[in-house]
Amino acid sequence: MTTPSRRRVGRPRAQERPDDGGLTPRExxxxxxxxxxxxxGYTATSTRTIAERAGLRQASLYHHFDGKEAILAALLEGTVxxxxxxxxxxxxxxxxxxxxRLWALCHSDAALLCGGPxxxxxxxxxxxxxxxxxxxxxxxxxxxxxxYGTLLAATEPGSLLSAEDLELRTDLVFGLSESVIxxxxxxxxxxxxxxxxxxxxxxxxxxxxxxxxxxxxxxxxQLLLAAGD
Amino acid sequence: MTTPSRRRVGRPRAQERPDDGGLTPRExxxxxxxxxxxxxGYTATSTRTIAERAGLRQASLYHHFDGKEAILAALLEGTVxxxxxxxxxxxxxxxxxxxxRLWALCHSDAALLCGGPxxxxxxxxxxxxxxxxxxxxxxxxxxxxxxYGTLLAATEPGSLLSAEDLELRTDLVFGLSESVIxxxxxxxxxxxxxxxxxxxxxxxxxxxxxxxxxxxxxxxxQLLLAAGD
Numbered sequence: 310m311t312t313p314s315r316r317r318v319g320r321p322r323a324q325e326r327p328d329d330g331g332l333t334p335r336e337x338x339x340x341x342x343x344x345x346x347x348x349x350g351y352t353a354t355s356t357r358t359i360a361e362r363a364g365l366r367q368a369s370l371y372h373h374f375d376g377k378e379a380i381l382a383a384l385l386e387g388t389v390x391x392x393x394x395x396x397x398x399x400x401x402x403x404x405x406x407x408x409x410r411l412w413a414l415c416h417s418d419a420a421l422l423c424g425g426p427x428x429x430x431x432x433x434x435x436x437x438x439x440x441x442x443x444x445x446x447x448x449x450x451x452x453x454x455x456x457y458g459t460l461l462a463a464t465e466p467g468s469l470l471s472a473e474d475l476e477l478r479t480d481l482v483f484g485l486s487e488s489v490i491x492x493x494x495x496x497x498x499x500x501x502x503x504x505x506x507x508x509x510x511x512x513x514x515x516x517x518x519x520x521x522x523x524x525x526x527x528x529x530x531q532l533l534l535a536a537g538d
Numbered sequence: 539m540t541t542p543s544r545r546r547v548g549r550p551r552a553q554e555r556p557d558d559g560g561l562t563p564r565e566x567x568x569x570x571x572x573x574x575x576x577x578x579g580y581t582a583t584s585t586r587t588i589a590e591r592a593g594l595r596q597a598s599l600y601h602h603f604d605g606k607e608a609i610l611a612a613l614l615e616g617t618v619x620x621x622x623x624x625x626x627x628x629x630x631x632x633x634x635x636x637x638x639r640l641w642a643l644c645h646s647d648a649a650l651l652c653g654g655p656x657x658x659x660x661x662x663x664x665x666x667x668x669x670x671x672x673x674x675x676x677x678x679x680x681x682x683x684x685x686y687g688t689l690l691a692a693t694e695p696g697s698l699l700s701a702e703d704l705e706l707r708t709d710l711v712f713g714l715s716e717s718v719i720x721x722x723x724x725x726x727x728x729x730x731x732x733x734x735x736x737x738x739x740x741x742x743x744x745x746x747x748x749x750x751x752x753x754x755x756x757x758x759x760q761l762l763l764a765a766g767d
Contacts (some may be wrong), residue, residue: 350665352581431663434723436579477736483723488713494663506707511744
């Protein structure tokens with residue numbers, strides 16, 4: 310979401326910031342808003358404050374976003390879009406075991422949610438996010454959850470579940486990945502990689518995978534991720 | 539938290555509400571604030587709006603709470619205090635199996651978080667809640683998590699874990715109970731009892747309990763809860 314890229318030229322900048330790591334103005338706005346929304350609150354933050362923190366004039370901010378809601382929408386979408394891309398690739402890799410693919414998806418999703426400088430998942434629970442303005446975020450998140458359901462249904466324990474139990478189990482496995490948001494809030498010193506691995510292991514346990522298969526499936530899942538998924 | 543009780547007399551009331559279910563003025567304030575904080579946002583809600591919704595004069599509100607933060611603190615504490623009481627009783631019942639007691643704790647905690655008219659757990663992630671004003675909430679929540687850890691360590695799979703793995707596993711099992719907050723937000727039509735049972739089952743799976751023991755432990759856990767825990 311905030312991968313460094315070449316600075317765009319010609320945008321007015323209110324002040325220079327020496328330590329901006331070469332972000333584009335759009336990325337500067339997102340980085341500033343991520344910090345302000347998670348530390349000071351969404352309602353309490355104005356576009357003016359975001360522009361100041363980003364080192365931009367307010368007019369420049371409005372060149373990239375039509376307001377605060379659009380900035381929030383972009384931040385929220387950035388927490389699910391990369392995982393949906395991974396999920397779609399994993400669903401398509403039908404030669405690999407569904408259990409290993411589910412492990413890989415949980416690891417990748419949990420790592421995204423507990424990585425990065427700010428706990429953006431905390432913004433999911435804002436009442437404002439129920440509004441139509443955030444329909445894309447909700448749609449992408451639903452599609453991501455549906456990929457969890459597809460992989461879960463293809464596992465050996467999942468194939469034995471009723472439709473109703475499969476839905477509940479999917480809620481729980483998806484909820485487990487997202488619970489790193491709450492874990493991270495309570496214990497900000499957790500090591501993201503260790504937490505993501507433990508979360509993916511736990512997801513297979515919730516799925517109903519036997520303890521004796523876990524180490525092998527974890528290795529298979531790690532290989533899938535190393536291969537670019 | 540909002541159990542009906544005898545109406546306190548002698549408090550000034552701005553207007554009568556016929557459908558208040560016999561709540562005390564303090565409970566009316568908490569019920570009104572729960573709705574407003576979860577639907578319109580904490581920052582966007584004033585004590586004046588809360589008083590109006592509760593059918594009280596603002597002065598009456600300040601008779602019970604010294605401000606908006608105190609109301610939020612009371613709501614947050616109401617989401618963890620009852621579970622800590624249950625947890626302490628379960629930890630003390632050393633004649634019952636730790637697995638069944640952990641099931642009972644997860645069920646009770648998840649049922650509290652997904653029951654009630656408003657998703658109060660959504661307020662955990664407010665940036666404001668990091669402040670010292672909410673130290674009691676954080677302390678009670680930590681004590682509750684420590685009870686999860688105590689029961690988890692006493693289970694057969696838990697007794698084999700290193701201290702570090704036990705800490706991670708406790709994070710995940712506690713996170714699973716709390717993930718009903720996120721599940722409830724995304725799917726408000728979930729049946730609380732079914733979700734709480736599925737969550738408690740999943741917690742035992744994450745603990746490492748074998749599939750074949752689950753049905754028996756669930757029954758034992760249900761009996762513990764029926765017995766008053």
